Amino acid sequence: MTMLRPAADGPSVIACNSCRHSGDAREDGEGVRGGARLAGLLRDLADSEPVYARIAVEEMPCLFACKDFCTVHIRAPGKLGYVLGRFAPDEAAARAILDYAVHHTASAEGRVAYADWPDGVKGHFLVRVPPPGFVAA
Template sequence: MTTWITICDTCKRDGWDSATQPETDGEILAGLIEAAAEGAQDVQTRRVSCLMGCKNACNVAIQADGKLNYTLGSFDPAQEDAEGIVAYAGLHAQSETGQVPYREWPQAIKGHFVTRHPPLPKPE
């Protein structure tokens, strides 16, 4: 089953300045995540304008139908963080429930979890 990485491309971390940085921090992170996810099995990416987690910029959501879903934030727009996000999404895709044991989490995502959402109920 496909796990989606939804990336906020409007995130701006403290100190962001449009005069010196033409792309938002979210746009930079999105590009790095998209590149890291190229060829990843069962992982797709998409960009959205605002996940409403500005206090925790840069934000992503890890989502799949019928599984636990997560919002993660406070990332640096850096290669290591992008690779950790994609690696975690791959583990999420392999998990039947979306729950990944802590011992398997990539170091780059530890301490970045903001919320966990249960799967939506199945229609009766």
């Protein structure tokens, strides 16, 4: 059995659906993990607002950044990717993530000017990931 499955080949936000809700709780009061809650909010926004139409929202279990829940990976072909975490699983975080992903998609190589970063993503960057076949200069 393979652990990999096909995914969107364009710009995407991949949410860890198994992330904790908070440092103190795995799930919220309704029994939903923080990552699953954030993934649902991302998907709802992406499906309902045309500005996010080009961004695929996908999820997978565990991005291995457990201390930095709720975690997402923003990526696009041929561009630097980013792993961000330490989000509250709420609509404000989902909107900030998707707003950053729109700027990331529009960028030439995945570098978004700091002036264009939504406030909601500042302080949440964990890792910069080079695309296959490249490293950053």
